[in-house]
Amino acid sequence: MKVFSLSGPSGTGKSTSALVFAHKIGVEAIIDDGLLIVNGMKVAGVSAKFEKNTITAVRRAIFTEEAHREEVMKALTTNNVQSILLIGTSDKMTKNIAQRLELGPIATFYYVEDIRTQKEIQKARFIRQTQGKHVMPIPYRQVEQNFFKRLVQKGKDIFTPKREKIGETTIVRPDFQQEYIEIEKQVYVQLLSFCCNQQDIVQKVEHIQFTLGEQAKATISLQLKMPIDYVLPRRLHQLQEAVQQSFFQHFGYELDAINLFVHCALPKKK
Incomplete structure (x- = not known):
């Protein structure tokens, strides 16, 4: 054998x-x-x-x-x-x-x-x-x-x-698996929202959808601040990197996908 x-x-x-x-x-x-x-x-x-x-x-x-x-x-x-x-x-x-x-x-x-x-x-x-x-x-x-x-x-x-x-x-889930920390889905959503709102280009986070299964994915709908006087794809990529870094820092693993959808752009709030 x-x-x-x-x-x-x-x-x-x-x-x-x-x-x-x-x-x-x-x-x-x-x-x-x-x-x-x-x-x-x-x-x-x-x-x-x-x-x-x-x-x-x-x-x-x-x-x-x-x-x-x-x-x-x-x-x-x-x-x-x-x-x-x-x-x-x-x-x-x-x-x-x-x-x-x-x-x-x-x-x-x-x-x-x-x-x-x-x-x-x-x-x-x-x-x-x-x-x-x-x-x-x-x-x-x-x-x-x-x-x-x-x-x-x-x-x-x-x-x-x-x-x-x-x-x-x-x-x-075995009987001997007594110790584990259960995290509510809302915790992930709140972290993702906070991270996005920390970025100076974001006016508002409209909606976040998070899934944790075979793939760990975040889908985030945003409003951006006006004026957009920068290279948009580059800044959105930087936003994805910031979200990924924050997620890894808090949970110890990386998301498989971070999908950003820009719904609209509005003037900066006074």
């Missing part, structure tokens, strides 16, 4: 990118938080994300329970798995998993920085810290029947560049 490792700190988006990355390097199976996933479907195991505390979650993820370990090892044989990607928080953890499941030595070690941009990692950390949400790289229907009392949401369908579906994701 060809064994690969993908490691990185918690909350950096390893599970989010796992299906695409496994497909890219030609790997059919994934071990993630105690689950064996083959070709995008859970075939064995119990997820560590549904343990009551972090200690039991870690023990679940590294297969310390004998029955859990034997179930996954049997499924590896039954499904004739020839290549597998082990996901963990460190090389030590993935080596531990490989040893417990008797997979043999790990051929190649990859890290989250190899498969995700710094911008994507920053956003993933922010979502973990402010929403407490975790991603499982398995379909919603394989989760919700047994864990319907917890936050469980459909994630997204995962496709290859050729638009071939290779799997789905599900979003959950």
Whole structure:
């Protein structure tokens, strides 16, 4: 069996990118938080994300329970798995998993920085810290029947560049994820409005629409001050940069898009 490792700190988006990355390097199976996933479907195991505390979650993820370990090892044989990607928080953890499941030595070690941009990692950390949400790289229907009392949401369908579906994701909030800071949407809107109003070209901020999901976007409708005796595109670009800098300073990640719409220009208020 060809064994690969993908490691990185918690909350950096390893599970989010796992299906695409496994497909890219030609790997059919994934071990993630105690689950064996083959070709995008859970075939064995119990997820560590549904343990009551972090200690039991870690023990679940590294297969310390004998029955859990034997179930996954049997499924590896039954499904004739020839290549597998082990996901963990460190090389030590993935080596531990490989040893417990008797997979043999790990051929190649990859890290989250190899498969995700710094911008994507920053956003993933922010979502973990402010929403407490975790991603499982398995379909919603394989989760919700047994864990319907917890936050469980459909994630997204995962496709290859050729638009071939290779799997789905599900979003959950584990019981052990007790500490997170929830930020109301209005906080983002107020920050964006304040930042725009600090710019000397802005007469009034008319409307702001903010979305935080797969893409973090701000759409801002403005009134400008007259006279416009400057190069408008340059000043609007500077405004976008100021908004981006302020947003990063306060929340630790960058917006994917800042769309500015100039509704009109009015004389400066006396």
